[in-house]
Amino acid sequence: MHSESSPTDNWSPPVARAAADVPAVFAERFNSGRPEAVAGMYEEGAVFVAPDGRVADSPEGIARANAEFLGLGLPITVRPRHVCPAGDTALLIVDWEIEGTGPDGRPLHLQGTATDVARRGADGVWRYVIDRPVG
Structure with a gap:
């Protein structure tokens, strides 16, 4: 994963132009390692429901x-x-998995099924309104 950007980095975060694009766009932004890219997946007033x-x-x-x-x-x-x-709102049911060697050097395997709600903004981009990774 890429975790830091540099002044010469030309990476531009993808955007979801269709409801069906939201999971893949989130994964690409997440896998960039950039917190600001992930933050851009949420509309103003969104909520995240922890496990x-x-x-x-x-x-x-x-x-x-x-x-x-x-x-x-x-x-x-x-x-x-x-x-x-x-219309401009979508329910997303998405299976996800994070697997590899964790920061402590031990094998790590997380998985779940997310229940999410996304909405198309005035700019035509779909963003999360509700993100519940395990629901």
């Missing part, structure tokens, strides 16, 4: 929640199971 049920409802809280996963330094793989758009 223990805690709700992060601010950009800072969502960044902290994602930092736990990003801090592993491992890529995420996503497999959309259902994408159900209704």
Whole structure:
């Protein structure tokens, strides 16, 4: 994973132009290792529901929640199971997996099924409104 950008880095984060693109775009941004790229996947007012049920409802809280996963330094793989758009809103059911050697040198395997809601913004880009990685 790429974890730092440099002044000569020309990487530009992808955007989701269709509801079905949201999981793959999230994975690409996550796998870049750039917290700001992941943060761009959330619309203003979005919430992140942690596996223990805690709700992060601010950009800072969502960044902290994602930092736990990003801090592993491992890529995420996503497999959309259902994408159900209704106008400018969509329900996404996505199986995901993070696997590799963790920061402590031990094998790590996390997986889950996310239940997410995304919305198309005025700019035509789809972003998360609700992100529940294990739900």
